[in-house]
Amino acid sequence: MNRKIVNRDIATFRGDVAVLVPAAGSGLRLGGGVPKALRELDGRSLLSHAISRLTAAPSVGLIVVAAPPHLVAETAQMITAETAADAGTAAGAEVEIVVVAGGATRQESVALALAAVPEGLDIILVHDAARALTPSGLVESVAAAVREGHGAVIPALAVVDTVKRVSAADAVLGTVDRSELRAVQTPQGFRRSILVKAHADAVDQHTDDAGMVERLGLAVHCVPGSEYALKITRPIDLILAEALLRAETA
Numbered sequence: 001m002n003r004k005i006v007n008r009d010i011a012t013f014r015g016d017v018a019v020l021v022p023a024a025g026s027g028l029r030l031g032g033g034v035p036k037a038l039r040e041l042d043g044r045s046l047l048s049h050a051i052s053r054l055t056a057a058p059s060v061g062l063i064v065v066a067a068p069p070h071l072v073a074e075t076a077q078m079i080t081a082e083t084a085a086d087a088g089t090a091a092g093a094e095v096e097i098v099v100v101a102g103g104a105t106r107q108e109s110v111a112l113a114l115a116a117v118p119e120g121l122d123i124i125l126v127h128d129a130a131r132a133l134t135p136s137g138l139v140e141s142v143a144a145a146v147r148e149g150h151g152a153v154i155p156a157l158a159v160v161d162t163v164k165r166v167s168a169a170d171a172v173l174g175t176v177d178r179s180e181l182r183a184v185q186t187p188q189g190f191r192r193s194i195l196v197k198a199h200a201d202a203v204d205q206h207t208d209d210a211g212m213v214e215r216l217g218l219a220v221h222c223v224p225g226s227e228y229a230l231k232i233t234r235p236i237d238l239i240l241a242e243a244l245l246r247a248e249t250a
């Protein structure tokens with residue numbers, strides 16, 4: 001799993017899409033690790049759930065996971081053990097999964113994972129492991145929008161709550177026009193050259209990769225997101241995710 005892939009003939013990859021999964025935050029749960037960012041859901045890590053769903057998307061040929069530098073081997077072993085049952089599913093061929101050492105920030109981890117993608121794979125998705133139940137159909141629709149010519153693509157959902165701007169002293173400053181707002185998810189998809197330029201030109205830290213593309217003044221296109229792509233971070237998200245998993249298998 002952990003072999004160097006830089007010289008591999010891209011024609012031998014199952015699909016034309018590479019997915020980068022930054023998972024190098026200190027919350028990675030591995031043995032004695034801190035069970036924060038990557039909690040367990042139904043007996044396996046959120047990272048493994050996310051990888052299973054990515055490998056079920058026929059376009060995905062390569063997944064590069066950025067792990068904490070001291071846990072690269074353990075992360076690779078965990079993925080192998082926890083996704084063993086998925087091997088050979090989907091389009092028949094196995095997806096290549098590579099684990100690299102991440103960096104000091106999410107952005108750096110994405111850049112390091114990007115550097116591990118061989119030339120020739122031109123559609124790159126960036127995906128949060130915490131969005132563990134993201135349907136493979138959403139992965140495909142983001143990839144398809146990039147393939148159709150959009151340089152940067154994000155899944156987005158309408159905001160259902162009324163949103164207000166509030167001062168530090170809890171005074172309401174105003175109501176934001178909800179019709180213009182979207183809650184943004186991952187995977188976010190990019191033409192490789194655009195993601196490379198966005199990272200090369202980034203001067204400050206962004207919470208998502210599309211933000212760096214916006215900063216370049218380039219267009220970012222929205223496709224419909226999915227309720228299943230929720231970010232599993234708070235205890236209530238875990239309860240919801242367990243219920244969604246049960247509903248899926250019922």
Ligand code: C5P
Nearest residue numbers: 022023024025102103104105106109129
């Ligand atoms: O800490 P935060 O919630 O912003 O992390 C978002 C994602 O970025 C997590 O999946 C985390 O593992 C990842 N990350 C990373 N490298 C870091 C810090 C965070 O890959 N140095």
